[in-house]
Amino acid sequence: MMKSLLIANRGEIACRIIRTARAMGVRTVAVYSDADANALHVRQADEAVHIGPSPARESYLVGDKIIAAAKATGAEAIHPGYGFLSENADFAQAVLDAGLVWVGPRPDSIRAMGLKDAAKARMIAAGVPVTPGYLGEDQAPERLQSEADAIGYPVLIKAVAGGGGKGMRRVDAAQQFSEMLQSCKREAASSFGDDRVLLEKYILSPRHIEVQVFGDTHGNVVHLFERDCSLQRRHQKVIEEAPAPGMDEATREAICAAAVRAARAVDYVGAGTIEFIADASEGLRADRIWFMEMNTRLQVEHPVTEEITGQDLVEWQLRVASGEPLPRRQDELSIDGWAMEARLYAEDPAKGFLPSIGRLDVFDLDPFYGAARIDAGVEQGGEISSFYDPMIAKIIGRGESREDAREQIIGELLNATIWPVRTNAGFIVRLLRHSGFERGEVDTGLIGRDIDQLTAPEPPSSGILNAALGVLAMPDGRDVVGCDVLEHQIAQAARPWTSSSGFRLNRPASLAARLVDQSGTVYEFDRGDGIDPAFVSRREEWAIVPELGTTFAFRPYAVRSSNLGPAADGAILAPMPGRITAVEVTPGDTVTKGQRLVTLEAMKMEHSLTAPFDGVVAELNAAPGAQVNEGTLLVKVERSE
Structure with missing residues (x-):
């Protein structure tokens, strides 16, 4: 077993790997950028190395810096986590060439499954069913449009080198294809450095089913059953579960066996996921489930597999990378x-x-x-x-x-x-x-x-509003729970000369109160109309109260702020820091409501900023490639007369 490990990642996956490695007695080294100098994973690791500025392309995506950090700290192995360099075959090879252990599949396996068109061809040869589509080398827009027309809409455009929901667009009609293709290729080039795409028939009642596979250097390959990852937004997973609802044993056996064949076809070592698309219009059936792609790494959703099998997949990764056989045989794995x-x-x-x-x-x-x-x-x-x-x-x-x-x-x-x-x-x-x-x-x-x-x-309940009001009335500003607020208000009510309940002889004892939230919305309610025993905290003038998963922040209505309410009429502001990737207009252009003006890339996603009404572009402060801060005026649109 290795004695020291560098984690070439950040966030929750870095923290997760550190926990498992520590439990196995493995020393851990973290790497971090400027933005992550005080991050949790940096403080949890035994040692941490600074690798560059905040942008990932200058830090977490620079393989030479990571390998240098491993050598400088005496780390024997590098674990890439997921994202960043985890599926970069060249980086995996560089790690091996440096005499270090790569906690992942062989570089050749990554290459074989990294390009979706080549991977599909390999799966067809291995007898794994694949989704109908176009995998050709001809990337001319006219050819792609023609193939999409032949497949029939809706069609899915997918980046050949894509992953994580990036570089994917659904096209519902032929007239949308050209615009969607350009957007997909632009995002693919930015995210993966490769703008090539493939086309797939879009399944109208799709379920996303994936199978966890694991291989070792001794020729063993097993599956750890399926996961359902169908709840997605913009092709990014939101909820995952295992096992898949409605999966019968015969279908499970068929899909898991296909996943093992797929892994064996590329001599797979380590943790990987075979992703399938299922037409669920008639329930889950083996003859309506097709291979989509393989993720040659640990997946974000691996904990659900761990929870139903009782296995620590990060521990499996470290053991396999150290040359040990798989910890369990197939007949020793079951769903619980x-x-x-x-x-x-x-x-x-x-x-x-x-x-x-x-x-x-x-x-x-x-x-x-x-x-x-x-x-x-x-x-x-x-x-x-x-x-x-x-x-x-x-x-x-x-x-x-x-x-x-x-x-x-x-x-x-x-x-x-x-x-x-x-x-x-x-x-x-x-x-x-x-x-x-x-x-x-x-x-x-x-x-x-x-x-x-x-x-x-849902809007905040009267109980939550009263809990917030109670916290704002308490002199010490400490964190309290709803029952403490209630106790405070009862005590105040017992003292009519100091009570805020609106006590007045010959008049009702209630009094309307008003609070304002962060967006500038004003809430008027009756004081004392019930208090929910929620956790409430105060931060300066704000009372922070959660309800049904939403965190509300309130302060007295009398406190005003210049930044409450919407932006100036017609002013298109950057909603977050990011990089301008496309500018669709010039000063003086006539635009219509909803027309795309500027595309902003932030947090690895593209965001289209559109005209709020029909008008004329009066001011333009955006240029492709420019970095902008939140609140920057990008475009000013004046209404048409």
Whole structure:
């Protein structure tokens, strides 16, 4: 077994690897950029090495710096985690050439499965069914348009070198193809340095089923059963679970056997995932499930497999990389119970899931519940940066049944308090309570069909408003729970001369109160109209109160701020720090409401900024390639007369 390990990653996966390695007696070395100087993984590791500026292309994506850090600290092996360089065959080879152990598959296996078109051809040869589509070398837009027309719409455009939901576009009609192709190729070039694409028939009732596989250097390959990752937004997974709802034993046996054949076809070593697309219009059937791609690394959702099998997959990785055989044979692996994972992102669902950045002044995942497993890469006081993926934690529930696992995650997030950074916690709660999801009737279109319902949080209850009011009335500003607020208000009510309850002879004892939230919305309510026993905290003039997964912040209405409310009429502001990737207009252009003006890339995603109404471009301050800060005026549109 290796004695020292460098983790070439950050966030929750780096923290996870450090925990397992430490339990195995392996010394750990972290690497970090400027933005991560005080990150949790840096403080948890035995040693940490600075590798460059905040942008990933200048730090976490520079293989030479990582290898140099391993040599300087005496690390024997490098674990890439997922993302960044984890599926970079050249980096894997460079690690081996440097005399270090690579915790991952052989470089040739990464190359074989890294390009989706070549991987599909190999799978066809191995007898693994694949989705109908176009894998040709001819990348001329006219040829791609012709092939898409022949396949029939809807069609999915996918980056050949893509992964993680990047470089993918659904096209529903021929007239949309050219614009979607350009957008996909632009994002693919930015994310992967390769703008080539392939085409696939888009399955209208799709389920995303994947199988965890593992191989060793002794010729053994096993599967650890399937996961269902169908709940997705923009091709990015939100909820994953294992086993897959509605999967019978015959179908499970067929899909898992196909996954093992796929792994053997590339002499696979280490942890990998074979991803399939299933047409679920008639339930899960083996003859309606097709190979999509292979991820030659550990997946974000690997904890659900760990929870149903009782195996530590990171430990398996370290043992296999050290030359040991797989810890279990196939006949020693079985499914026990049900597990589910929710990805907690720093983003605002109510604003189109725009990433949210800043300091986590409050980060408390339900102080009362605490039954679920939490894999987090941040803690209270940490910073959410614009430079990296916005996922900050994974909430994993496990139980004897699917309902047990679901309720664990809901229970963990109902009173989660996270502020001022916005998160998707409330969105997750609403999604887990969706009637279709409760019944196990999931497909990749579920979120999109009900997006308005899922992204619209309930307004705060009168009880929550009164809890906030009570905290703001307390003199010491300490963190309190709702029952403490209630006790305080009861005591105040017993003293009519100091009470804020509106006591007046011959008049009702209630009095309307007003609070304002961060967005400038004003809430008027009756004082004393019930108080929920929620966790409440105060940060300066703000009372921070969670309800149903949404964290509200209130202050007295009399306190005003110049930054409350919307931006100036017609002013298109950068919603977050990022890089301009496309400018579609010039000064003086006539534009229509909804027309795309500028494309901003931030947190590895493209965001289109559109005209708020019909008008004329009066001012343009955006140029392709420029870095902009949040709130920067990019375009000013004046209404047409």
